[in-house]
Amino acid sequence: MERAGSSAKSLFPRGPSFSLEDFSSKDFTVRDFIDDLANTAVPANRRSGPAQVQFDPKPLIRTFENALAQLAELSEDLQERESELTSQVRRAEVSHNQTLDTLGRKLDQSIEAFETLNISLNNPGTEVTSESARDTAGGNAAVQIGERLEELDRKRRRARDAGFLIRCWQELSETGQLTSLEDIQKQGNADSKVRCAVISRQLMRISRRLDPISWGQTNGLRNGSSGTAALAPKGHNTREILEKFSETLEQDLLKQFNNSYRRQNFDDMLECTKVLHDFNGGASVIAAFVNQHQFFIDRDQLVNDEVTADSSAWEAIADPDSESPGVEPSLQSLVDEVKIVMQEESFIIKRAFPYYETVLAKFIQRVFQQSIQQRLEAVLEKADSISSLAFLRTLHSSRSYINSLIEDLKSHGLTEHPEPCSAQISQTLDQQLEELFVPYLVGNSYIGREKKNLEELYSSLLLKFTIYHSRRKKPTGHPKAMMLRIAGLKDDQSKNEIEVSEQDGVLSMEYAKRMIRWLAESVRRALELGSASETPKDVSILLNLLLKSMGQVYVETALEAALDQAVSQENSRVEPDMTYLPLIRPAVTITNVMDRFISTVLIRLAESNTTVRRNMEAQKRTGIESIEAKTNNVMKSTVTVVSNWVTKSLNGQKKLDFRPRDGELDSLQTATCLAICTFLSRFQVNATGGLMATQDLSKYVSTLKSWSLTKQVETGVEVLTEVGSLFIVGPEALREKSRNLTSAPAGAVGRKLAKADFKAFVQKRDDSSSVGIQSVLAGL
Known part of the structure; x- marks a missing residue:
């Protein structure tokens, strides 16, 4: 102032x-x-002052x-x-x-x-001198006049709309009412609602420019400030009035859209969506279309339904020796229904929305993130309560089936039908598939489940084996009944009550095949569910598990037991028990199968990562060498057992055995010879053992030759040298030796070996079942 x-x-x-x-x-x-x-x-x-005047x-x-x-x-x-x-x-x-x-x-x-x-122009009575010229001139004039009239009509409509807009603004600013606009709205038809929406949007722009006080843009005022200064000159807040009218109109348009949707009036739906898009980007009409869709209403009622409780199906999916029954029925039904609904609704979306790709993307997200995800979680939760294998098989079958849905929708094209889907929709579909399963596949969570599953299966399969050798714990995990069934036990048996026999402690080729088959199933799942970049690390983890379970726990434990039995008999006072020797063959066979599987499957899958591949090769080499070392130790100890027992038996040979009295001769062989031969007849000869047998026979021959033998006996002794070579030569050399055989009865003494003796000696080789040896024996 x-x-x-x-x-x-x-x-x-x-x-x-x-x-x-x-x-x-x-x-x-x-x-x-x-x-x-x-x-x-x-x-x-x-x-101021101490005293105040009147x-x-x-x-x-x-x-x-x-x-x-x-x-x-x-x-x-x-x-x-x-x-x-x-x-x-x-x-x-x-x-x-x-x-x-x-x-x-x-x-x-x-x-x-x-x-x-x-x-x-259309009067037939007019005289025409140049008909074609007049037609051309008249046509051009008509076109020009028509264009001019259309332009004038557009200007007239614009002028009329401008006048109506000015009148509406005067009503709003002076009386705070929108009577003229409300009269149009009350007409109730689609065109009137669309026109109301356009005019209200224009009035909103006029309000922002001519009534900035209502928008809080004058002298620093904000909307909602107290005092009359926050209102228009006549005291009316035009912004609030227009926003309220627009909200009412928007709800009216949404209702009209829903009614048109039920009547399948796509043109009317398109008009509504165009106007509503100008209000808020179409968010409200998209939400109305998606949220109120009958598919979601019906499916929401089924969210809490329990997963199919078919016990036989769940038993099959939890049994590692049976084929997986496939995707869970309720999830399969949902996915099949989604395929049909997506194809049908995409046709409507294309005709009812100008921005149809955005709507389709929202619809896809809602379908996957609500319906499919909720059902998938329920199915996997049920499977996890059954067993680790049931969970993994369900996860794999579910992803495969949903992935098939994705590919079918892409090829169908949806809004682009019959052409394939657009790049944007394809990306949306792929993203939904990834988001569905990323919680189960992120990091090491998936391969960790595969490892846990195999550990449970292996420990269950080898339960009696491990109890026989080391009294290990019972398998953990669920279902307990399935694990005990794999182990061949009853549900009411505790660890200490489980009866085991010697047969439970020996190696079984059938067990090895099952272990390899279970591992191969895990590898196949890992290739389909995991990423290519993580495959080398995943197969490396499975390699470690295989070497530990099959190599160490199974094969090496059996070899260690055999070695302990052999070592304990090296200085035996009684005839050694060689029943442990037959397990050497399955140990070697199982090791070869494991070695080939690792080389041809696991290591090849890790070729993309050189570091991991080399590490896997080193691990395999170390594991195989450990088994070979234990096998060699068993054989070495066995040779020692045999040598010591034969030496002990020969030390018991009496000098008078070769000077029997008349009438005391019960047999042409001494008791020592019979005992040694009987003992050796139980012994299968491998390549190394064959060499040792050859050397022993050579020693026997040289010793016998030092005696004064008759020519006939000396001829028989020479045959022993031929017998020793039968254990060390290959199939081709055996075939050459078989050509010099005689047809004399077994045991007959002569310069040549009889066919029966030849066959009996060759069958003692540990490789007698091979194709080469069998072909030689078949040719006798």
Whole structure:
């Protein structure tokens, strides 16, 4: 507030002066205004001091009289300005109406002229001198007139819409009502609602420019500020009124859209979606279309339904020796229904939405993230409660089936049918598949489950084997019944009650095949469920498990047991028990099978990662060498057992055995020879053993030759050398030796070996079942 100074002295000071700007300030209040006037009226020398003079009202009266006079002048100025603005508005309305009338008359004249021209052109009685030229000229003129008329009609409609828009704004700003617009809305047809939406959107833009106070854009005010300054000049908040009307109109359009959807009126749906897109990007109509879809309403009622409780199906999926029954029936039914619904609704989406790809993407997300995901989680939770294998098989079959759905939808094309899906929709489908299964496949969670499953299966299969050798714990995990069935046990048996036999402690080729088959199934799942970059690490983990379970726990444990039995008999006083020797063959066979599987499957799958592959090769080499070392130790100890027992038996040979008395001869062989031969007949000879047998026979021959033998006996001794070579030569050499055999009965003494003796000796070789040896024996 400014105070006017005085150039001349006066008896009383002049009152303050002010203008309209003083009342337009955002800080203006009536209380402060009165206080300033009162302070101005009291002289400064009377405002303070220890003693106050008697109150004099005259200065206050003069000051307020002066203020009232100035306020009256300002009021008159405002009245004049308002009158002037009102006159301008009226003149503008009159001018606008005159313009509309003029345009209307011109349009009517143009229409009459067009009709007259059209009649003249189509009059058959008109004389034509140059028919083709007149037709061409008349046609061009008609086209030009038609274009001009269309342009005039567009201008007329624009002028009419502009006039209606101005009238609606005047109603809104002066009365706070939208009567004209509401009248159009009440007509109820689709065109009227669309027109209301367009006009309300235009009014919203006008409000933002002409009524910034309602939008909180004047003098720092924000929407919702107290005081009349936050409202339009007439006291109406145009923004709130328009927003309320728009909300009502939007709900009306959504209702119309739903009704049109039920009637399959795609054109009306398209008009609604176009208008609603301008309101909020189409979010409301998309939500209405997706959320209120009958598919979701029906499926929401089935969310809490239990997963199929077919015990036989779950038993089959938890049995590692049976084929997986496939995807769970309720999930399969849902996926099949999704395929049909997606194809049908994509046709509607394409015709009802101008931005149909966005709507289709939202619909896909809702289908996968709500319906399929909820059912998948329920199915996997049920499978996990059965066993680790049931979970993995269910996870694999579910992903395969849903992936087939994705590929079918891509090839169908959906909104692009019959062409394939667009890149955007294909990416959306792939993303939904990934998001469904990423919680189960992220990091090492998946391969960790595969490892846990195989550990449970292997420990169950080898339960009796491990109890026989080391009394290991019972298998953990579920289902307990399935694990005990694999182990061949009853449910009510505890660890200490489990009866085991020697047969439970020997190696079984059938067990090895089952272990390899289970591992191969895990590898196949890992290739389909895991990523290619993680495959080398995954197969490396499975390799470690195989070497530990089959190599160490199974094969090496059996070899260690055999070695302990052999070592314990190296200095035996009784004839050694060689029943442990037959397990050497299955140990070697199982090791060869394991070695080939590792080399041809696991290591080849790790070729993309050189570091991992080399590490796997080193692990395999170490594991195989450990088994070979234990096998060699068993054979070495066995040779020692045999040698020691034969030596002990020969030490018991009596000198008088070869000088029997007449009548005391019960057999042509001594008891020592019979005992040694009987013992050796139980012994299968491998390549190394064959070499040792050859050397022993050579020693026997050289010893016997040192005696004074008859020629006939010496000839028989020479045959022993031929017998020793039968254990070390290959199939081709055996075939050559077989050509020199005689047909004499077994045991006959002569220069040549009999066929029966040849066959008996060769069958003692540990490789006698091979193709090469069998072909030689078959040719005898």
